Amino acid sequence: MSEVRFGQAINRALSDAMTADSSVVLFGEDVAAAGGPFGVTRGLLDRFGAERVRDTPISEAAIVGAAVGAAMSGLKPVVEIMFMDFVTLSMDALVNQAAKARFMFGGQYALPMVVRLPHGGGINAGPQHSQCLEAWLAHVPGLKVVCPATVADAYAMMRAAIDDPDPVIVVENKSLYAMKGELPEPLPDVEIGKAAIARTGSDATIVTYGAMREVALAAATTLAGEGIDAEVIDLRSLQPWDETAVLQSLARTHRLVIAHEAVEAFGVGAEIAARMADVGFDDLDGPIVRVGAPFMPVPFAKNLEDHYRPDAARIAAAVRRTLA
Amino acid sequence: MVRFLSDVTEELRLAVPDHTSDLALLRSMKVIREAELRLAKLFADGEVPGFIHLSVGQEGVAAGVCSALGPSDTLASNHRGHGHALAKGLDLERFFLEIMAKAEGMCKGRGGSMHVADAKVGMLGANGIVGAGLPIAVGSALAHQVKRNGAVAAVFFGDGALAEGVMHESFNLAAIWRLPVLFVCENNGWSEFSPTSRQLSADPCALALSHRIAARSVDGNDAVAVSEVARELVAEIRSGGGPRFLECRTTRVRGHFEGDPQKYRDADDALRADESDPIGRLEKRLAAGGVSATDIEAAGREAIARVDAAVERARAGTDPDFDTALRDVYAQTEAAR
Numbered sequence: 001m002s003e004v005r006f007g008q009a010i011n012r013a014l015s016d017a018m019t020a021d022s023s024v025v026l027f028g029e030d031v032a033a034a035g036g037p038f039g040v041t042r043g044l045l046d047r048f049g050a051e052r053v054r055d056t057p058i059s060e061a062a063i064v065g066a067a068v069g070a071a072m073s074g075l076k077p078v079v080e081i082m083f084m085d086f087v088t089l090s091m092d093a094l095v096n097q098a099a100k101a102r103f104m105f106g107g108q109y110a111l112p113m114v115v116r117l118p119h120g121g122g123i124n125a126g127p128q129h130s131q132c133l134e135a136w137l138a139h140v141p142g143l144k145v146v147c148p149a150t151v152a153d154a155y156a157m158m159r160a161a162i163d164d165p166d167p168v169i170v171v172e173n174k175s176l177y178a179m180k181g182e183l184p185e186p187l188p189d190v191e192i193g194k195a196a197i198a199r200t201g202s203d204a205t206i207v208t209y210g211a212m213r214e215v216a217l218a219a220a221t222t223l224a225g226e227g228i229d230a231e232v233i234d235l236r237s238l239q240p241w242d243e244t245a246v247l248q249s250l251a252r253t254h255r256l257v258i259a260h261e262a263v264e265a266f267g268v269g270a271e272i273a274a275r276m277a278d279v280g281f282d283d284l285d286g287p288i289v290r291v292g293a294p295f296m297p298v299p300f301a302k303n304l305e306d307h308y309r310p311d312a313a314r315i316a317a318a319v320r321r322t323l324a
Numbered sequence: 325m326v327r328f329l330s331d332v333t334e335e336l337r338l339a340v341p342d343h344t345s346d347l348a349l350l351r352s353m354k355v356i357r358e359a360e361l362r363l364a365k366l367f368a369d370g371e372v373p374g375f376i377h378l379s380v381g382q383e384g385v386a387a388g389v390c391s392a393l394g395p396s397d398t399l400a401s402n403h404r405g406h407g408h409a410l411a412k413g414l415d416l417e418r419f420f421l422e423i424m425a426k427a428e429g430m431c432k433g434r435g436g437s438m439h440v441a442d443a444k445v446g447m448l449g450a451n452g453i454v455g456a457g458l459p460i461a462v463g464s465a466l467a468h469q470v471k472r473n474g475a476v477a478a479v480f481f482g483d484g485a486l487a488e489g490v491m492h493e494s495f496n497l498a499a500i501w502r503l504p505v506l507f508v509c510e511n512n513g514w515s516e517f518s519p520t521s522r523q524l525s526a527d528p529c530a531l532a533l534s535h536r537i538a539a540r541s542v543d544g545n546d547a548v549a550v551s552e553v554a555r556e557l558v559a560e561i562r563s564g565g566g567p568r569f570l571e572c573r574t575t576r577v578r579g580h581f582e583g584d585p586q587k588y589r590d591a592d593d594a595l596r597a598d599e600s601d602p603i604g605r606l607e608k609r610l611a612a613g614g615v616s617a618t619d620i621e622a623a624g625r626e627a628i629a630r631v632d633a634a635v636e637r638a639r640a641g642t643d644p645d646f647d648t649a650l651r652d653v654y655a656q657t658e659a660a661r
Contacts, residue, residue, distance in 0.1 A: 025470060051470055057500065062493035065459025066466055069477070072448055073398055073467035092490075096453050097460065106432035107652050108443040141653050165655035 001184055007040045007177035009151045010116075013158035014041065014078065016187075018048050021076060024162060027054040028063060028080030028116075037082055038118065038177050060089035064115060068097045071113040076162060084119035084171065085131045098167040099142030110165040114158075120173040120211055120261055122309060127297035130305075132210075132262035134171050138239040138271070145239040146192055147171040149213035151181030153236055156190035164192060171238075173211040173261070195242035197249075201231035204255035204319045207246055207272055209235040212259045212310065219259075219315035230319055238268055246272065247280055254285040255322040259315045264292025286322040291315050343615050345391065346606065347623065349547045352387035353603050354627035355416065356407040362631050363406070363423065367582045371639075373425055376437045379407040381545075381577030384602030385480070385510050386411040388550025389570070392558040393478060398446040398464045400457035400479040403438045404510075404576075405450030408480050413445035416634040426641025432652075433644035446475075455488030457481060458507070462494045465505035465567075476561050478506040484515030486524055486531060495535040495567075502566035506557055507532065509569070510544065512576035517588045532569030544572030545602040548609065575600045 004012070018024045026032075026044060032055040035042030045053040056063050060081055067077040081087050087094070094115065101109050121130030138145045144166050148157040154172070161168035198213055199220050208216040213234045220230040231249050235241050250256055256276055258269035269290040277288055291310045299305055360378045367376055379386065386407035393399065393412065401408040410419065414430065422429025423437050430442055441449035448464060451457045461479035468475040485491055486509065498505050515523045529539035538560075542553045550572055557568040579586045598604075607620050 023471075025466075054501070057493075057496055059493035059497060061490040062459040062462065062497045065456065065490065065494070066463030066497065069400070069448065069460035069463025069465075070467045071463070072443075072460070073464040073477070074471060075467045077463070092453055092456055093459065097451075097456055101449070102655065103649070103653050104431060104435035104439045105441040105443075105449055106430060106434055108430070108441060109448075110655055144654070 001182055003180055004151060004183050005177065006151050006154050006179045006181065007038060009154040009183055010040050010158050010172065011042060011044070012183070013155045014044060015047060017159055017162045018044070018052065023074060024076045024078060025052045025054070025070070026078050027056050027066075029056055029058055029082050031055065031080050036080065038174065040172075040177065041080070060086050061093060064090035064093035065097065067113045067115065068093055068101065068111065071111045071167070072101065072109050076112045078114040078116065078162060080116040082118065083129050084117040084133050085128050087117055087133060094137070094143065094167070095140050099140045102166065103142060111167045112165050113167050114161045114170055115167070116170050116172060118172045118174045120175055121298045121305060122175045122211070124300060124302055124305060126300040130298035132260070134169070134238055135262060135267045137169050138268060142167070143239060144168040144192060145171065146237045147173070147210045148236060149176070149210050149234050151179065151183055152188045153190060153196070155183055156188040157192070157236065160190055160192050168192070171210065175211050190236065193237050193240040193242060195236055195245040196234045197231065197245070198234045199230065199232040201229040201253065203229045203253055204257060204322055205231045205233060205246065205249040205253045206257045206259055206315060206319065207233045207235060208259045209238060209268070210261060212261055215310065215312050216259050216315055218312035219319065222312060222316045223319055228319060228323065241272065243275060243279070246276060247283070250276060250280045250283040254283055255319070256280070256284065256288045257291060257315065257318045257322060258288070259291040259310055259318070261309060262292055263295055264290050265295045267292050286324070289318040289321050291318045343610055343613055345551070346548055346610055347615070347619065349387045349391060349551060350603070350606050350610065350620070351623045351626065352390070352411050353383035353547060353606065354623045355630060356383045356386060356410050357603055358624070358627040358631045359410060359416065359419070360406060362635060364578070364582055366424070366635070372423055372437075374436050375581045376423070377404040377581050378578050379404050381575045381601065382510055382512060383407055384547035384550055385508070385544045385572040385574050388547045389478065389480070389508050389554045389572070391551045392554035393476065395445065396473060396475040398448055398461070398468075398475065398477045400448040400461040400464065400477070401450045402454065402457055402481050402485070403450060403452050404482065405440060405480070406437070409440045409442070409447055409450060412442070412447045414440060414442045414447060416630055417637045420634045420638035421641045424638045424641065425644070426638060427644040428641045432649070434649055455481060455485040455490045458485070458491055458494035461505050462498050462503055465498065465503035466501065468504050469501070474562060476504045476506060476558055478508060480508050480510060482515070483509060483511040483513065483520045483524065483528060485509075486528055487515070491531075492535070495532060495537055498567040499535045499537050502564070504561045505567045506554070506561055507537070507567065507569045509571045510574055511571055512574050514576055514580070516580045528571045529569065537567050537569050539569040539571065541571040541573065544574030545600040545605060547602050547606050
C-alpha cells in the first residue's frame with residue numbers, strides 16, 4: 001500500500017501499460033517534454049522515448065483523428081485533449097469515426113484508443129476551461145466513458161481503458177489531481193461498467209461520480225448527524241453504467257438522489273433518473289432528485305463559481321426532499 | 325524480404341517491354357467502370373437504398389495510385405470511394421452485397437456505399453465526412469512508423485476537402501513527424517454543386533508545399549502516368565522521405581450523387597468528359613503499343629462477367645439481423661445503454 005496523488009496514479013498506470021505493451025503510445029499537447037499541463041505525464045518521455053511519447057501541435061481534430069487511424073492500424077494510442085472544453089474541436093473524430101468504426105465496418109476493426117479529458121471547475125478557470133461535458137459523450141453509441149474518483153480507481157480505470165478494445169474516454173477531474181489516496185498492492189483491477197459503494201446506508205441512495213464523491217460523502221456525514229443513513233454509490237463508469245448496483249441499492253433505501261458537478265439539465269443524472277423511474281418504479285418511495293450545476297456557463301469570479309458548484313449542503317437538502 | 329505485387333510488376337515492366345502492368349491497370353479500371361455503371365442502373369431500378377456517389381471518369385486515379393500500394397499499405401477514402409476500394413482489392417461480391425444492404429456484405433449491411441472497408445486488404449474505409457480520412461491516414465502512418473513495418477498509408481480526398489480545416493492539421497502533423505503518408509487529391513473541379521474555382525483560394529499543390537510537403541500534379545486521366553508518379557512518391561515515402569502530396573486532375577462524369585440533375589454544369593462539360601476518359605485513352609495507348617484488340621476487349625468482357633456474377637450473388641443475399649447488429653456496437657457482448 002502506498003500513498004500517492006491522483007495524478008501520480010494515472011502516471012503510474014500509463015507507465016505500467018506502456019511497459020507491458022509496446023503498442024501503447026501517448027500524444028497530445030505538451031504531454032511529452034512538459035509532462036502535461038497538470039504534470040500527469042511527467043517522466044514518460046524520458047522513460048519511453050520520443051517515438052512513443054509525442055508532443056503535438058494545437059490540432060485537436062487531427063489528434064483524435066490520428067488516434068482513430070493509429071488504433072485501426074495496430075497501435076493503442078492514449079491521447080490527451082488538454083481541457084474537456086476543447087473536445088468540441090475533435091467531435092467528428094470521436095462521434096462520426098471512433099464511435100462508429102467497429103459497427104459500420106461490420107466488426108472488422110477494433111479501436112483500442114483512449115482519450116483523456118480533464119474536466120471540471122473550482123479553479124476559477126472560467127467558462128471555456130471548466131466544463132463537464134461527459135453527458136454528450138455518454139450519449140454516443142460506440143463510446144465508453146469512465147470517470148474515476150479515487151486514487152485506486154484512477155490507476156485501475158486507466159489500465160482497464162487502455163486494455164479495452166473499444167474507444168474509452170477517461171474523464172479526469174482537474175481538482176482531484178493533487179488529492180492523496182491509497183494505491184493498494186497488488187495493484188487494483190476494475191471492470192468498466194461496475195460501480196463501487198463508497199458508503200453503505202439504508203435511508204437514501206446518493207449516486208455520484210468524480211469530484212462529487214467526496215462532496216456526497218460529506219453530505220452523508222451531515223445527514224448521519226440528523227439520523228439519516230445515506231448510501232453513496234460511486235458510478236466510476238458512465239457508459240456503460242452499473243444499473244444493477246443502483247437498483248439493488250434502491251431496493252434497500254427506496255430513495256434516490258443523483259449528484260454531479262455537470263449542469264443538471266440534460267446531464268448524466270437525467271438518464272439515471274429516467275431509467276430508475278422506469279425499472280425502479282416499484283422500489284421508489286419518493287421523487288428522484290438531481291443535484292447539478294445551474295443552467296449557465298461556468299462563471300469566473302470566485303464567489304460566483306463557489307455558488308455555482310454543487311456542495312454538500314445542496315446534496316443533503318436533496319436527500320431530505322426525497323424523505324419529506 | 326517483403327515483395328509487393330507492385331514491385332514485381334515494376335520489375336517486369338522495366339525488364340521486358342511488355343504491357344503487363346498497363347493491362348493490369350486497364351483491368352482494374354474496367355472492373356470499376358462496369359461496377360459503377362451497373363450500380364447506376366441498380367440504383368435507378370430501386371435495388372440500392374440510400375445515396376451513392378459514383379466515380380465514373382475517375383478510374384485512372386484509383387487504379388494508378390493503388391498499383392503503387394502493396395497489401396500491407398493502408399488506404400483511407402471518401403464518400404466517392406468505390407473505385408478506391410475495388411482497386412485496393414476489395415472482393416467484388418462482398419462489395420455489391422454491402423451496397424445492396426445484405427448481411428453478407430463486408431460491413432454486414434451496416435454501412436453501405438459510403439463505408440465500404442476491408443481490414444484484410446488494408447482498406448480503412450470510405451467515409452461520409454469530407455476530410456475525415458486525412459487524420460485517419462495520418463494516424464495509420466504513425467502506426468507504420470512506430471512499428472517500423474515499411475508500410476505506407478494513403479488517403480484519397482477531393483478538391484472540396486481542401487477547404488476543410490482538418491486538412492491543414494493533417495498536413496502539418498504529417499510533415500513535422502515525417503510520417504509515411506501519401507495524400508492524393510482527386511481534383512475533378514467540383515465541390516458537390518459548386519465549381520472549385522469559386523471555392524478555393526489556393527492551388528492544391530501550393531497548400532501542400534506551404535507545409536513543406538513535396539507535391540506533384542499529374543493528369544489523373546492518364547492511368548499510366550498516375551501509376552508512374554505514384555510509384556515514385558511511394559518509394560520516396562517508404563525510404564523515409566516523409567509525406568507526399570499528389571494532385572490528380574480528373575473529371576467527374578456523373579453528378580455529385582446518383583439522381584443529381586447537375587443543372588449547375590455546362591453541356592460542354594459532358595463532351596470534355598468523353599475525350600478525357602481514362603479507359604479510352606489507355607486502350608488507345610495499348611493498341612498503339614501493339615496489344616491485340618482481343619486482349620484489350622477481354623479486359624472489358626471479364627469485368628462485365630465478374631460484375632454480373634457479383635450482382636446475382638448480391639441479389640441472393642439475406643437481410644441483416646437486428647439483434648446481431650445491436651450486440652456489435654462494442655467489442656464486448658453486453659450492449660451498453
